[in-house]
Structure formats: C-alpha cells, structure tokens
Amino acid sequence: MASIKLILRTHQEDATGHSPLYIRIIKDRKTKFLTTGVKLKASEWDEEKQRVKKSHPNSARMNASLMQKIADAEGHVADNIRMRKGSSAFQLKEAIKGKNIPNFFEYVNTRLQKMKPNIAINTYNSYVLNVEKFKTFMGTSDVYMNEITAVVIEDYITYMTNVSKNEKSSQKNNLVILKMFFRQAIKEKIINSDDFHFADIRVKSESATKNFLTKEQLEKLTKYKATKLQDYDVYVDMFNFSVYAGGLRFSDVFQLKWSNYIEAESRIRVHIQKTKRDHNFKIGQVAIDILKRYKPANPDNDAYIFNLIKDPKRFESDIYYKNQEIKNYNRTSGKKLSNIGAKLKFPFRLTFHLSRHTFSTNALRNGMRIEYVSKIMDHADISTTQIYAKIISEELDKAVDKFIY
Numbered sequence: 001m002a003s004i005k006l007i008l009r010t011h012q013e014d015a016t017g018h019s020p021l022y023i024r025i026i027k028d029r030k031t032k033f034l035t036t037g038v039k040l041k042a043s044e045w046d047e048e049k050q051r052v053k054k055s056h057p058n059s060a061r062m063n064a065s066l067m068q069k070i071a072d073a074e075g076h077v078a079d080n081i082r083m084r085k086g087s088s089a090f091q092l093k094e095a096i097k098g099k100n101i102p103n104f105f106e107y108v109n110t111r112l113q114k115m116k117p118n119i120a121i122n123t124y125n126s127y128v129l130n131v132e133k134f135k136t137f138m139g140t141s142d143v144y145m146n147e148i149t150a151v152v153i154e155d156y157i158t159y160m161t162n163v164s165k166n167e168k169s170s171q172k173n174n175l176v177i178l179k180m181f182f183r184q185a186i187k188e189k190i191i192n193s194d195d196f197h198f199a200d201i202r203v204k205s206e207s208a209t210k211n212f213l214t215k216e217q218l219e220k221l222t223k224y225k226a227t228k229l230q231d232y233d234v235y236v237d238m239f240n241f242s243v244y245a246g247g248l249r250f251s252d253v254f255q256l257k258w259s260n261y262i263e264a265e266s267r268i269r270v271h272i273q274k275t276k277r278d279h280n281f282k283i284g285q286v287a288i289d290i291l292k293r294y295k296p297a298n299p300d301n302d303a304y305i306f307n308l309i310k311d312p313k314r315f316e317s318d319i320y321y322k323n324q325e326i327k328n329y330n331r332t333s334g335k336k337l338s339n340i341g342a343k344l345k346f347p348f349r350l351t352f353h354l355s356r357h358t359f360s361t362n363a364l365r366n367g368m369r370i371e372y373v374s375k376i377m378d379h380a381d382i383s384t385t386q387i388y389a390k391i392i393s394e395e396l397d398k399a400v401d402k403f404i405y
Contacts, residue, residue, distance in 0.1 A: 002025060002026065002027040003024075003025070003026040003027070004023060004024070004025055004026075004070060004073050004074055005023075005024050005026075005050065006021055006022070006023060006024070006036070006050050006066060006070065007021070007022050007023075007024045007033070008020075008021050008040060008042065008045045008047070009021075009022055009139070010042055011163075012137070012155050012158065012159050012163075013042075013158075013162070014039075014155070014158035014161075014162065015158065015161065015162060017041045017042075018039040018040060018041055019039060019040065019041070019042065020035065020036075020038070020039050020151065020152075020155045021036045021038040021039065021040055021045070021066075022034060022035055022036060023035075023036060023069065023070065023073055025073070030142075031140065032140065032142055033138075033139065033140060034073070034147065035147065035149060035151055035152055036066060036069055037149070037151050038062060038065075038066065039151075039155075040052065040056070043055075044056045050066075051063050051066075052066070101144045101145050101146045101191060101195070102144070102145055102185070102190055102191070103141075103142060103143065103144065103145075104143045104144065104145045104147075104148060104181075105131070105135060105141045105142075105143060107145065107181065107185060107190070108131050108181050111181060111184060112124065112127060112128065112131075115127075120274075120276075121319060121320065121323045122323060125323070126177070127177055130173070130174045130177045130178075131177070131178075133160075133164065133174065134156065134174070134178060137155075137156050137159045137160075137163075138152075145182070145185060145190075145191050145195055146191065146195040148178075148182075148197065149197050150197040150200065150201060152197075153175070153197060153198060153201050154201065157171055157175075157201070157203060160174065168203055168204065171203045172203045175198060175201065175203065178198070179196075179198045182195070182196050182198065183196070210357050210361070211348040211354055211357060212354060212357040212358040212360075212361040212362070213243070213346075213354060213358045215362070217344075217346060218240070218243065218358070220344050221236060221239070221240070221340065221344065221350075222236070222240065224340060224343070224344060232336050232339075232340065234306055234307075234308065235332075235333045235336045235337060235352075236337075236340070237290050237293075237294075237306070238250070238253050238254070238306055238333070238352070239333075239337060239352055239354075239355045240286060240287075240290060240355075241253060241286075241287050241290045241291075242352070242355035242356065242359065243286070243287075243355045243358045243359050243362075244283060244284035244285070244286040244287035244290075244359070245268060245283040245284070245287040245359075246268070246279075246281050246283065246359060246376040246377060246378075247355060247356035247357075247358075247359035247360055247376070247377050248268075248270070248356075249272075249273070249274060249353075249356065250326075250329075250330045250333060250352045250353070251273045251274070251326050251330070252270055252272055252273055253306070254304075254306065254308065254309075254326060254329055254330070255273070255304065255309075255326075256268075256270065256304065256305045256306065257301065257302060257303060257304055257305065258295070258299040258300065258301050258302075258303055258305060259301035259302065260305075261291060261305070265282070266282050266283055266288055267280065267281065267282050267283070268280070268281060268282075268283055272378050275378055277378060279378050281375075281376050291305065294306065294307070308329055309325065330352065333352050334351050334352060337350045337351060337352060338350055338351065356377070359376075359377070360373050360377055363376075
C-alpha cells in the first residue's frame, strides 16, 4: 500500500519562520514529494492531526483545501493501483501529476554529458555543483520538471539565503543555470512553456563594490613582503605582477612560462584560459623587475615562471588534475593574501582578483583611454570596463564635494 501524508519541511524555513508544506508519498520504501503551495510556521501546524491549527486566521479555508488535495491524491493512487498492479511511488506520483513530464535531474545529467566535451571544465564543474545544491534542497532526486513551481523556486532562494549562506550573485548564478536547462527542455519540446516558472522570480541584486588598492596600499603591501614574509613572497609577487601586467587573472599568471615572455619587447604573449583568446601586450617596469628576480641564468622556455607546479608533466597531460591544481593554489593564494590584508588593516578582504581591479582603476586614473584598458584586460564588451570608469567618476565627484563645497 502507498502512504500519503502532509509534511512541513522545517529545514527549508525562511527568514520569517515559515516552512513549505508538501504531500509525501511512500511506496515500496521510496519517497516522493509534491508541493501544496502552502507555507506555515511550525507553531501553526499540527503534525499529529495533519491540520492547520485554529490559531491560524485562515485555518478553516486552508484545511479544506489541504483535505481536497489529499483526497485527490488518494483517489489517483487508488485508481492507479487498480489499473496498474505493482505501481511504484514514482508511477503513483506520475499519475497524480497527470503528465508524462521527465525527471529533472535525469534530464540535466543527460544534457551535461552531451555538453561536457564542448564546455570548459570549470564551467562543467560549476553546473554540476549547482545542480547538486538544488538536489540537496529538494531532498530527493525524483523531481518532475513541472514540480519546480514558482513557490519551489522562492523556497529555494530562501534556502540559499538562510542555509547555504550564498551571496545574491551566487543565488542569481544558480537560478541562471537551472533556467538554462529548462529553456533547453522547452526548445526540445520535452516540456511546455507553461512549465517555466522562473520568469517572474527576481533576486534583488546587491550594489557591486569594486575594491582596489591605491598606490599607498600597494607600497605597504610591497614593504610588508620585503620585511615580514617567507613562503608568502611568491603570492605577493604574483599579485603585484598582475597589477603591472594588464590585470592577468590568477590562472594565467600561475601558468606563465618563460616562452610567454618576450624580454626584448617587454611583452607577454599568452592564451587566456577564461576567454580562450590569444593575448599580446606590453608590461610595466615593476612586472619586469619581478620577472628578473625569478629568471634563472639559462631559463628553459617550457619552465613555469613562478615555479609552483609540482608535476608539470601531469599538469599538462591531465586536464582534471590541472583544473584541480589551479583551484587549490588559487585558494591558497586567497588565504595568504587575506591574512596579509588583515594585518595591514586594509578596509576590504585582499584577494588576488583585486589585482585586476587595481590595474584597471589605476590605468584609467592615470589617463589611459578606456578602450585601451578594455583591450588589455581582454574584456569581451567595453561595458564591463565602464564599471571601473564609473568608480573614477564617483571618486572625482567626492573630491569636488570635499574641496569645493
């Protein structure tokens, strides 16, 4: 026999103390959940009596609606059992939903396997991790695509805020990934556009703050390195190198070889990992001086400049190992730079990516044309670079307010 019961999923409690109420179906020890669209506080739900407590202002209406939902579910289950002996919980759920809609996670896994050869490993891993996070929230891998309603999506946003502690940008990115799979399913005519419930869901963006180091802060960082650091030296050197070498990302600095440095022209030629484009630009004197300190008497063109990679052969032959090594060293860089920034009392967390912000902001402040900055940073769209121009404009406004008014 199948068991049908209302369950208040308190582990998905939102900031107001409300949790979503689901219909739980158990058949042959397999569990499935259907959303009711109702959210309650734990104090408003009587688990034993399976009813909304009378203390709730709309208890009578809500209980009548819930009783009807349970009756409908039980009727569908009874009919299905009579017609199909040995029906599974998944089949019973299918009968209740009334549509031959695919399992969301099975569909996503199929799509990911098809996409894998054509997308970057970091992108693939990001998709997998975000989908796994959504699966953890749902509490089951047996989820129909039309079960992911607006209420479920809103509950998921609440979960990301209160349980996963994700920033707004991460929440938006996660929803973008889920939307991508839904749009593909609609394109393939696997589901109808009516099953797409993301359109009216909005995650309010936080105002982005682009932190960067001033000239004085850069000097403090360099002086601190020279007198206090040991194994931290290379990470500070890589940071400063990026500041004076076009704001190269960590992954690109980490993989720089001597063959990428054209010493006679003070130029770097490199294939950018993120954009997959070849890049060619001159570097500043500070970056050149850093390279001089690392350059051996007879450098091997195939050797890595900052010499952090322990197994170069495996790094170049095993793409998964390479990806993991970049992640691990990037994480180490973040921890070490953060420790330094805290000791120097910087008003923000020092990360490697701030070297990129620092290059662009200082280049614009020193009069470099925005299209040149955009080109050096390998931005696909100049609108991305305009964010830094806005920072300069805001600084100028503050200066005027301070010294004129």
